[in-house]
Amino acid sequence: MSDLRTPALTAAALAAVLGSALLATTAPVHAGDKAMAKEKCFGVAMAGKNDCAAGPGTSCAGTAKADHQGNAWKFVPTGTCTKTPSTTSPTGFGQLTAFTAKSADKAM
Incomplete structure (x- = not known):
């Protein structure tokens, strides 16, 4: 039973990390554009x-x-x-x- 849960938890953790990284790189670009304009x-x-x-x-x-x-x-x-x-x-x-x-x- 533990073998079935591990891949699902790993995939969810990976998705959360990638999603956070994507948001972190997007936010400063918008803030910089606004300040320069x-x-x-x-x-x-x-x-x-x-x-x-x-x-x-x-x-x-x-x-x-x-x-x-x-x-x-x-x-x-x-x-x-x-x-x-x-x-x-x-x-x-x-x-x-x-x-x-x-x-x-x-x-x-």
């Missing part, structure tokens, strides 16, 4: 909706105090940042680096 875009996040690093006095994600804050960024698809509108940016669009936001009075 995004860039930090300053001045496009809405208040409390930034991804991270909203400047002095803030810690990380969700800490921007104002819409289009010049030192708060959001991940956007690579190549779209400088085409995304920003009401506080000197150019009127998102920036790849932090900037000093223009005031609403100067914008008009």
Whole structure:
């Protein structure tokens, strides 16, 4: 009776090991693709909706105090940042680096 169970257990163990190895090699590729396809875009996040690093006095994600804050960024698809509108940016669009936001009075 033990001779019949051993091949079945061996096959199941082998399938589990191969399945785990396949999943382990697939996950990092997807994570890497996602990270490479995004860039930090300053001045496009809405208040409390930034991804991270909203400047002095803030810690990380969700800490921007104002819409289009010049030192708060959001991940956007690579190549779209400088085409995304920003009401506080000197150019009127998102920036790849932090900037000093223009005031609403100067914008008009």
